[in-house]
Amino acid sequence: MAVSQEYFKTFRDLPREDWFVCGHRACQGCGEAIAxxxxxxxxxxxxxxxxxxxxxxxxxSPFPYTSWAVPWIHVAFENAAxxxxxxxxxxxxxxxxxxxxxxxxxxxxxxxxxxxxxxGLQSLSGALERGHDFLYVCLDNEAYMNTGIQRSGxxxxxxxxxxSQVGRxxxxxxxxxxxxxxxxxxxxxxxxxxxxxxxxxxxxxKAKRGIETEGxxxxxxxxxxxxxxxxxxxxxxxxxxLAVQTGFFPLYEIVDGEFRVTVEIPRRKxxxxxxxxxxxxxxxxxxxxxxxxxxxxxxxxRLGIP
Amino acid sequence: xxxxxxxxxxxxxALAAKMANVDVIAAYPITPQTxxxxxxxxxxxxxxxxxxxxxxxxxxxxxxxxxxxSAVGARCFTATAGQGLALMHEILFIAAxxxxxxxxxxxxxxxxxxxxxxxxxxDVMSSRDCGWIQIFAENAQEIFDLILSAFKISEDDRVLLxxxxxxxGFYATHVVERMDLPEExxxxxxxxxxxxxxxxxxxxxxxxxxxxxxxxIQFELRRQWEEALCNSKQVVKEVWQEFGRIFGRHYDVxxxxxxxxxxxxxxxxxxxxxxxxxxxxxxxxxxxKAGMIKLRLFRPFPKEEILEAVSRLKTLITVDKxxxxxxxxxxxxxxxxxxxxxxxxxxxxxxxxxGVGGRDIKVEDFEHMFEKVVKGEVxxxxxxxxxxxxx
Numbered sequence: 001m002a003v004s005q006e007y008f009k010t011f012r013d014l015p016r017e018d019w020f021v022c023g024h025r026a027c028q029g030c031g032e033a034i035a036x037x038x039x040x041x042x043x044x045x046x047x048x049x050x051x052x053x054x055x056x057x058x059x060x061s062p063f064p065y066t067s068w069a070v071p072w073i074h075v076a077f078e079n080a081a082x083x084x085x086x087x088x089x090x091x092x093x094x095x096x097x098x099x100x101x102x103x104x105x106x107x108x109x110x111x112x113x114x115x116x117x118x119x120g121l122q123s124l125s126g127a128l129e130r131g132h133d134f135l136y137v138c139l140d141n142e143a144y145m146n147t148g149i150q151r152s153g154x155x156x157x158x159x160x161x162x163x164s165q166v167g168r169x170x171x172x173x174x175x176x177x178x179x180x181x182x183x184x185x186x187x188x189x190x191x192x193x194x195x196x197x198x199x200x201x202x203x204x205x206k207a208k209r210g211i212e213t214e215g216x217x218x219x220x221x222x223x224x225x226x227x228x229x230x231x232x233x234x235x236x237x238x239x240x241x242l243a244v245q246t247g248f249f250p251l252y253e254i255v256d257g258e259f260r261v262t263v264e265i266p267r268r269k270x271x272x273x274x275x276x277x278x279x280x281x282x283x284x285x286x287x288x289x290x291x292x293x294x295x296x297x298x299x300x301x302r303l304g305i306p
Numbered sequence: 307x308x309x310x311x312x313x314x315x316x317x318x319x320a321l322a323a324k325m326a327n328v329d330v331i332a333a334y335p336i337t338p339q340t341x342x343x344x345x346x347x348x349x350x351x352x353x354x355x356x357x358x359x360x361x362x363x364x365x366x367x368x369x370x371x372x373x374x375x376s377a378v379g380a381r382c383f384t385a386t387a388g389q390g391l392a393l394m395h396e397i398l399f400i401a402a403x404x405x406x407x408x409x410x411x412x413x414x415x416x417x418x419x420x421x422x423x424x425x426x427x428x429d430v431m432s433s434r435d436c437g438w439i440q441i442f443a444e445n446a447q448e449i450f451d452l453i454l455s456a457f458k459i460s461e462d463d464r465v466l467l468x469x470x471x472x473x474x475g476f477y478a479t480h481v482v483e484r485m486d487l488p489e490e491x492x493x494x495x496x497x498x499x500x501x502x503x504x505x506x507x508x509x510x511x512x513x514x515x516x517x518x519x520x521x522x523i524q525f526e527l528r529r530q531w532e533e534a535l536c537n538s539k540q541v542v543k544e545v546w547q548e549f550g551r552i553f554g555r556h557y558d559v560x561x562x563x564x565x566x567x568x569x570x571x572x573x574x575x576x577x578x579x580x581x582x583x584x585x586x587x588x589x590x591x592x593x594x595k596a597g598m599i600k601l602r603l604f605r606p607f608p609k610e611e612i613l614e615a616v617s618r619l620k621t622l623i624t625v626d627k628x629x630x631x632x633x634x635x636x637x638x639x640x641x642x643x644x645x646x647x648x649x650x651x652x653x654x655x656x657x658x659x660x661g662v663g664g665r666d667i668k669v670e671d672f673e674h675m676f677e678k679v680v681k682g683e684v685x686x687x688x689x690x691x692x693x694x695x696x697x
Contacts, residue, residue: 048507050374061517063527071507074516075373075400082367086332086374086382087507089358093329094380097356099500105509123370126363 004255007042007208008201014041024067025059029233031224031240032056032139034197036110039137039219042204043211045070047106048087052080052120054112055146056139078119080109081127081136088132106211107134113154114144117180128187128216135210135217138180141225149228153178157295158288159280161228166283176295184218185254191217193253197224198241199263202251206262209253222249230279242274247300261305268306271296308486308553315478316341318446318485319385319411322453324355325493326409327500329380332360332371336390337423338475339413343385365390369397369410376406377515379503381457384408387475388415391429395436401468402437403531404516407460407501408468410438411453414576414627415475416663424664425475427576431628431637437531439469439538440605442575446483449473451555452602458497458545463504465538472604474577476664488553496552539606559603559611564590568597570679571616573638574625575601578660578667582625585672596676601638609645621654621679622646625672627661635659656684 008014019040026033032055040047049072051057057074060067075083088107094100116124116138124136143161144150151161155173160166164173185192191213195203203221210217224240226233243249244263248271251263271293275281284292300306313321319342323331331350333343350359358375362368368384375382386394391412401408416422417429430440439459443449449471456469473479505513519527543559550556563583565571572582579600589596599615599622601608616622626636634640639657646653656679661667678684 045512046509048378048509057516058518061514063517063519063523066514066517068514069512071509071512072514073374073377073507074518075370075404076396079367079370079397082362082370083374083377085360085362085367086330086371086376086380087378088374089330089332089360089371090375090378090380090382093356093358094378097329097500099379102509122363123367126367129363130361 005209006205008204011201014038014204015044019045019047019069020060021067021069023065025062026055027227027233029224029226029236031197031222031236032141033059034237035139035203035221035223038197038200038204039108039110039207040070042207043106043108046102047108049073050080050084050087050107050109052111052115053077054115055141056110056112058146077115079123080111080115080120081124084109084134084136085127085130085132088134107132108211109134109136111136111138113138113140113142114152116140117153117178125187128184128189128218131215133215135207135219137207137219137221139221139223140180141223141228142177143228145225145228154180157292158284160283161280171283181218181220181254187216188257189216189218190214190256191253193218193262194220194222194249194251196222196240196244196249196251198237198244199251202262206253228280230282231277235277239274239277242269245269246271246274247296247305248274250300250303250305252303259303261303265305268300308488308492311485311487312482313446313485314341314480314482315446315449315473316413316480317345318450319453320345320349321487322450323383324349325488325490326381326383326454326457326497327355328357328383330358330360330372330375330382331384332362332368332375332382333384334362334365334368334386334390336365336387338415338425338479339385339387339390339411341479342411342413365393366397369394369401369408372408373397373401373406376408377507379501379506381461381501382408383410385411385413387413388417388423388429391433392417395433398433398436398438400516403527405466405534406468407466409453409456409460410468410470412470412472413475413479414472422663423475425477426662426664427472427627428662430470430472434605434637437467437535438605439465439467439535439542441469441471441603442601443471443473443478444577444579444600445478446485447555449478450485450487451549451553451557454493454497455545455549459538459542461501462541462545465534465541467535467538472576477577492552496549536606539603539608542603557602559608560615561600561602562615563598563600565597565599565615567595568619569595570621570623570676571597571599571619572623572625572672573599573601573642575604575638576627578625581667581669582672585669585676588669589673589676594676594680607641612642612645613649616653619653621656623656623658623675623679625667625675626657626659629659629662
């Protein structure tokens with residue numbers, strides 16, 4: 001099956017060129033910037049990128065500078081999938097009428113968690129349901145980071161943010177993280193996957209598989225954020241690896257409805273190993289951690305992960 | 307040769323989009339605009355022309371999808387009304403400020419509350435500062451002609467701005483009228499079948515659209531947008547002149563009626579101008595020197611042409627279908643009194659608000675407004691204001 005293809009077996013298989021280029025204003029250790037660079041390496045220059053408002057848009061496009069060596073458009077916060085729908089439909093009809101040299105150009109959305117799971121959910125749902133041929137990547141750093149670490153629907157349980165403060169009465173975010181890949185999968189789209197920058201070839205292959213899929217594809221990337229997660233920048237990739245190895249963020253893909261784990265974790269590490277290095281979780285008691293562990297165990301069992 | 311047909315105004319809109327050979331239609335149903343998108347959907351389904359019809363999940367996404375399509379060089383169209391336009395509000399500015407050619411039909415409808423599907427101009431007037439070219443049409447023929455020409459205006463390299471063509475919800479959308487439908491060849495002589503986009507999302511020539519604008523540059527960008535919008539008036543006039551040469555129907559930014567020797571004149575936009583014309587005739591029969599200006603181009607505001615049209619007028623009666631809540635009456639009243647203040651000759655402006663929420667404006671209503679002005683019964687409490695305090 002074409003979608004399971006390993007396009008990139010080693011780093012040598014990735015192009016040396018970059019289409020998300022240096023000079024951008026991301027924080028040190030920004031997982032999102034690493035992911036974007038890899039995704040564009042995987043997709044190549046025949047790609048149009050749509051970004052909603054968010055970290056990525058502000059770090060990459062301070063007029064008159066740009067970090068985008070591919071065509072890129074930002075319109076607003078809640079409508080990236082709708083803009084991508086118009087781009088895809090426009091390219092399709094212009095190609096049909098013989099007005100384009102290229103018969104196919106990649107349409108890629110690079111969005112944050114706020115622009116995806118909260119304010120952009122409606123337009124994403126509409127675009128998925130209509131079946132546009134595009135890859136939507138949610139770069140999930142688990143809060144509204146560029147506005148100053150406010151909680152989103154993707155913020156984990158009990159996590160500190162500036163709008164889910166740890167006080168005497170309430171201790172962090174009171175809700176469990178919204179399961180966005182499951183919401184997308186419920187639209188019966190042909191390709192859904194998760195990835196992190198700690199498994200870069202897995203990430204690059206999934207991006208490539210997503211864009212090669214006919215119809216909507218969705219890639220949910222846990223994008224480590226040293227600034228918002230209260231983490232030393234040099235641990236950005238390491239924490240992403242721990243998220244996978246503890247089962248906090250399993251790596252899988254759902255191809256035409258068929259689920260498979262792509263990075264097997266034979267012996268899951270305790271979730272405390274993922275939580276402890278991060279300042280945003282430093283208020284957690286052993287009891288709190290046990291509660292989160294229980295939820296992670298339950299979720300892994302649901303997914304058939306040992 | 308053109309063919310004379312009977313057509314529902316909504317279908318005239320769809321016919322104009324079809325004859326413009328639009329590539330992408332992104333629309334969401336809302337009364338009283340629904341017949342437009344239903345007809346377009348039928349045309350596309352029947353293969354009458356080749357377009358992508360995107361059934362978006364909201365008006366917000368309709369205008370967003372139009373931006374996407376426009377950004378890759380497609381000719382695109384949408385239609386909305388009332389709440390739909392309000393939901394688009396945020397994106398209207400981006401469509402114009404980032405210079406995306408788009409044509410939108412607006413079947414003017416009252417904004418909630420209370421929920422009301424009938425016609426007034428509170429929808430478009432609440433978006434009047436969105437930087438679009440805003441045109442008002444009266445009947446099927448004008449709607450068809452102005453939508454067709456809107457594509458040419460919008461796509462002109464000197465303009466590159468979206469154009470909204472407004473007409474009355476129900477009073478226009480749901481009536482059947484006589485219209486001359488041009489031949490395809492005539493249309494092609496006027497409007498090329500495809501857009502030529504100089505700036506677009508093209509992998510061979512990567513451009514960044516919608517970058518962040520820091521205070522050091524934002525003011526300049528805003529000013530360029532304002533200049534582009536103001537300069538578009540000349541292109542609007544040129545396009546309409548060319549339209550007249552090809553189709554024999556002549557349009558200008560405003561249309562005076564019996565204004566040559568008029569002392570008191572109405573100014574208004576949209577379908578009520580037909581009723582007003584009858585009122586002007588009746589007032590003339592009664593011996594009054596009455597006249598009327600139908601304003602066709604609302605943004606950019608045709609200052610010079612209005613000043614010329616009112617050069618012999620004593621009093622101008624503005625008829626607004628929208629209240630600038632907590633302000634000074636209606637938008638036309640505000641714009642015109644502003645325009646006349648400091649003008650070398652004093653022109654009184656009497657501001658009336660009428661037709662809100664689909665309330666019919668009858669011939670007698672226009673006569674009544676006129677009589678009130680003649681009798682000097684206008685006062686600020688009733689949204690009737692007189693320039694420089696003359697009463």
